[in-house]
Amino acid sequence: MGDIAVRVENLSKLYRIGAKQEGYKTFRDSLTDAVTAPFKRVAGLLRGNAAAAANLNETIWALKDVSFEVKKGEVVGIIGRNGAGKSTLLKILSRITEPTSGEAKVYGRVGALLEVGTGFHPELTGRENIYLNGAILGMSREEIKRKFDEIVAFAEVEKFIDTPVKHYSSGMGLRLGFAVAAHLEPEILIVDEVLAVGDVAFQKKCLGKMSEVAGEGRTVLFVSHNMAAVESLCQRVYVLENGSLMFTGDVLKGLSYYVSAGVISQDSVDMLNHQDRRSAMTPVLARLRVSADSGLGTTSFRLGETVVFTVDIDPGTAVYAFASVNIGLYNHIGQLICKMKSNIQFTEELRISSRDSISCHLEDIRLVPGEYTVAVSFTNGKDVIDWVDKITSIQVLASDIYGTGQTERMNTGYIVPRVTWGRAEEVAKSR
Amino acid sequence: MQTLTEADTIASIPSTSQPEEQPYLHIKPSKGWVSLQLRELWKYRELLYFLTWRDIKVRYKQTVIGAAWAILQPVMTMIVFSIFFGGLAKMPSDGVPYPIFSYAALVPWTFFAHGLGQASNSLVGSSNLIKKIYFPRLIIPLSSVMSGVIDFLLAFAVLIVMMLMFGIVPTVNVIWLPLLVLLAMVTSLGIGLWLSALNVEFRDIRYIIPFLTQFWMFLTPIVYPASLIENPTIRALYGLNPMTGVVEGFRWALLGTDTAPGAVILVSSTAAVLLLISGAFYFRRMEKNFADVV
Numbered sequence: 001m002g003d004i005a006v007r008v009e010n011l012s013k014l015y016r017i018g019a020k021q022e023g024y025k026t027f028r029d030s031l032t033d034a035v036t037a038p039f040k041r042v043a044g045l046l047r048g049n050a051a052a053a054a055n056l057n058e059t060i061w062a063l064k065d066v067s068f069e070v071k072k073g074e075v076v077g078i079i080g081r082n083g084a085g086k087s088t089l090l091k092i093l094s095r096i097t098e099p100t101s102g103e104a105k106v107y108g109r110v111g112a113l114l115e116v117g118t119g120f121h122p123e124l125t126g127r128e129n130i131y132l133n134g135a136i137l138g139m140s141r142e143e144i145k146r147k148f149d150e151i152v153a154f155a156e157v158e159k160f161i162d163t164p165v166k167h168y169s170s171g172m173g174l175r176l177g178f179a180v181a182a183h184l185e186p187e188i189l190i191v192d193e194v195l196a197v198g199d200v201a202f203q204k205k206c207l208g209k210m211s212e213v214a215g216e217g218r219t220v221l222f223v224s225h226n227m228a229a230v231e232s233l234c235q236r237v238y239v240l241e242n243g244s245l246m247f248t249g250d251v252l253k254g255l256s257y258y259v260s261a262g263v264i265s266q267d268s269v270d271m272l273n274h275q276d277r278r279s280a281m282t283p284v285l286a287r288l289r290v291s292a293d294s295g296l297g298t299t300s301f302r303l304g305e306t307v308v309f310t311v312d313i314d315p316g317t318a319v320y321a322f323a324s325v326n327i328g329l330y331n332h333i334g335q336l337i338c339k340m341k342s343n344i345q346f347t348e349e350l351r352i353s354s355r356d357s358i359s360c361h362l363e364d365i366r367l368v369p370g371e372y373t374v375a376v377s378f379t380n381g382k383d384v385i386d387w388v389d390k391i392t393s394i395q396v397l398a399s400d401i402y403g404t405g406q407t408e409r410m411n412t413g414y415i416v417p418r419v420t421w422g423r424a425e426e427v428a429k430s431r
Numbered sequence: 432m433q434t435l436t437e438a439d440t441i442a443s444i445p446s447t448s449q450p451e452e453q454p455y456l457h458i459k460p461s462k463g464w465v466s467l468q469l470r471e472l473w474k475y476r477e478l479l480y481f482l483t484w485r486d487i488k489v490r491y492k493q494t495v496i497g498a499a500w501a502i503l504q505p506v507m508t509m510i511v512f513s514i515f516f517g518g519l520a521k522m523p524s525d526g527v528p529y530p531i532f533s534y535a536a537l538v539p540w541t542f543f544a545h546g547l548g549q550a551s552n553s554l555v556g557s558s559n560l561i562k563k564i565y566f567p568r569l570i571i572p573l574s575s576v577m578s579g580v581i582d583f584l585l586a587f588a589v590l591i592v593m594m595l596m597f598g599i600v601p602t603v604n605v606i607w608l609p610l611l612v613l614l615a616m617v618t619s620l621g622i623g624l625w626l627s628a629l630n631v632e633f634r635d636i637r638y639i640i641p642f643l644t645q646f647w648m649f650l651t652p653i654v655y656p657a658s659l660i661e662n663p664t665i666r667a668l669y670g671l672n673p674m675t676g677v678v679e680g681f682r683w684a685l686l687g688t689d690t691a692p693g694a695v696i697l698v699s700s701t702a703a704v705l706l707l708i709s710g711a712f713y714f715r716r717m718e719k720n721f722a723d724v725v
Contacts, residue, residue, distance in 0.1 A: 007454075094564070095456070099458065103459035104459075106454055112565065135481040
């Protein structure tokens with residue numbers, strides 16, 4: 001049992017969200033209610049039922065029966081859409097809030113980093129804030145004193161250490177906040193989205209520090225929307241959906257589960273009623289068909305083959321004079337690999353005023369063998385009219401294009417370009 | 432709040448057939464009244480120090496006259512009281528010059544009223560901390576009350592200067608002064624705990640505090656002497672307002688007024704301690720919702 005760092009059993013969290021509106025029947029009702037409601041609330045309060053007093057009746061399960069175990073030294077990525085319960089889970093594990101039911105056992109000192117620079121006071125200097133923030137994060141004064149120079153060097157704020165933080169640039173403030181947190185030495189580190197802030201150089205530095213921490217054999221629970229960061233840092237991934245744990249396992253499988261969750265690889269998909277239409281869109285995209293050059297519907301292609309996407313458009317009564325159809329391909333960890341826009345080729349206006357079909361021939365597909373999800377958007381001039389994600393997925397299969405049988409060497413990077421290798425002189429001669 | 436159980440104190444983990452490692456933390460929903468976790472509070476004493484220090488450091492930043500505010504408020508009040516109550520209304524003052532009679536009461540009163548106000552709004556003011564990091568929440572109102580000590584000392588220095596001016600020598604009872612300050616602090620914290628926890632959910636509290644302190648001030652013998660009440664039983668009951676004990680105690684210890692506050696002090700101390708204990712338990716009971724509703 002000694003190798004478990006965190007054990008979570010049936011953890012659930014119910015949130016109360018706002019008042020349930022009751023329709024008033026008559027003016028007299030509403031008037032009496034206005035008079036009696038405060039008394040009812042006070043009565044509720046006296047009975048110790050604070051929620052009733054605050055009139056919070058609507059509830060939502062932010063987490064529902066989540067169970068898992070994290071082994072010591074494991075680096076686990078927790079992913080999921082907004083509102084899936086990731087932050088709630090971290091808040092419970094870091095004891096900021098209490099679960100409604102279930103329990104968690106944590107075997108080790110926990111350091112939680114849910115925000116960079118928590119408790120920084122703008123009027124205090126960098127030096128003072130390091131001590132304050134360190135104390136808030138649970139470091140002793142001795143510990144902070146010992147690591148002080150290291151923290152300042154990491155944050156690169158030596159010159160401004162005695163300047164009030166309110167005069168810092170936002171980047172400096174973030175660096176200082178992260179620097180303090182990075183010098184925490186907990187056995188179990190809980191990190192929420194802190195890498196999403198700051199410039200690229202800062203993010204790189206944070207990521208570097210994070211992998212250093214992970215490399216020291218500490219247990220890390222890491223929430224991020226940055227799939228590349230999750231892929232490079234984590235060994236295992238938990239996917240949360242609507243408060244439930246949907247997937248636990250190996251990082252690559254988890255990421256592809258998350259990216260392609262609900263994506264079924266079909267060669268003809270109805271887009272009109274698709275669940276992954278982005279919000280506030282006008283449904284114009286009607287159907288996507290994927291086929292081979294021969295016209296035969298398929299979603300599997302060998303390296304070098306031609307992929308044909310056909311997009312059916314139903315503009316209804318609207319007329320789009322400067323239409324563009326755009327097809328995006330995303331890899332297994334959700335990175336956009338390429339975006340094919342019809343207005344790159346059709347610089348003239350593409351007028352769509354009735355049902356129409358636009359096709360795109362992607363010739364000689366050279367993507368690294370694997371699965372790619374497809375998104376389609378429809379724009380008119382500068383406006384995005386419609387956008388549907390995760391419509392289907394296509395598989396690119398390795399193909400022995402050089403006739404050498406070395407197909408397994410094609411699986412790194414993003415693309416497999418057409419190349420010719422040889423001694424420089426000979427190649428130059430033969431071309 | 433979550434029931435935090437240190438590995439060395441845990442007793443309630445069901446024992447399985449194989450010996451199970453005891454968790455460092457056991458997170459589960461708490462029910463009803465929960466323990467105060469004073470031991471954990473002690474572990475976080477450095478944070479208490481830093482938050483108090485921050486409050487002191489930041490309080491008079493970006494003000495022109497700075498810490499002089501700590502003196503100005505009670506002194507101005509004393510002048511106004513001396514003119515209206517002492518001068519015009521000829522309020523009795525136990526044989527002590529009225530200005531020093533009222534100022535000796537205003538010094539602990541200001542400490543109490545400030546601490547009360549600061550503590551009551553402290554949780555709401557620290558919502559960003561409460562939502563992002565765990566520590567015993569009791570530290571927040573506690574540091575608010577404690578940060579008033581510096582202001583108190585400044586105002587107290589003025590009191591000493593005034594005593595020199597009026598030629599008043601403190602009695603030997605001055606040794607009780609620290610305990611009287613502690614009593615003011617306990618009262619302030621006790622009320623502050625109740626109000627700060629209520630304020631998280633009901634922002635009504637914010638509007639109640641100015642009234643409360645105003646009424647309370649007139650219920651406390653600040654502008655008038657407690658000796659106006661002649662019946663000794665009623666005067667002892669008057670001590671149910673702990674600030675009565677504090678204020679009369681200050682006058683007794685420093686100015687040598689003969690209203691020896693024996694029974695009053697006892698009643699006041701008991702009331703204050705009850706306030707503190709009930710406040711602390713109520714606070715701990717409500718604590719589990721703080722991060723969700725603040």
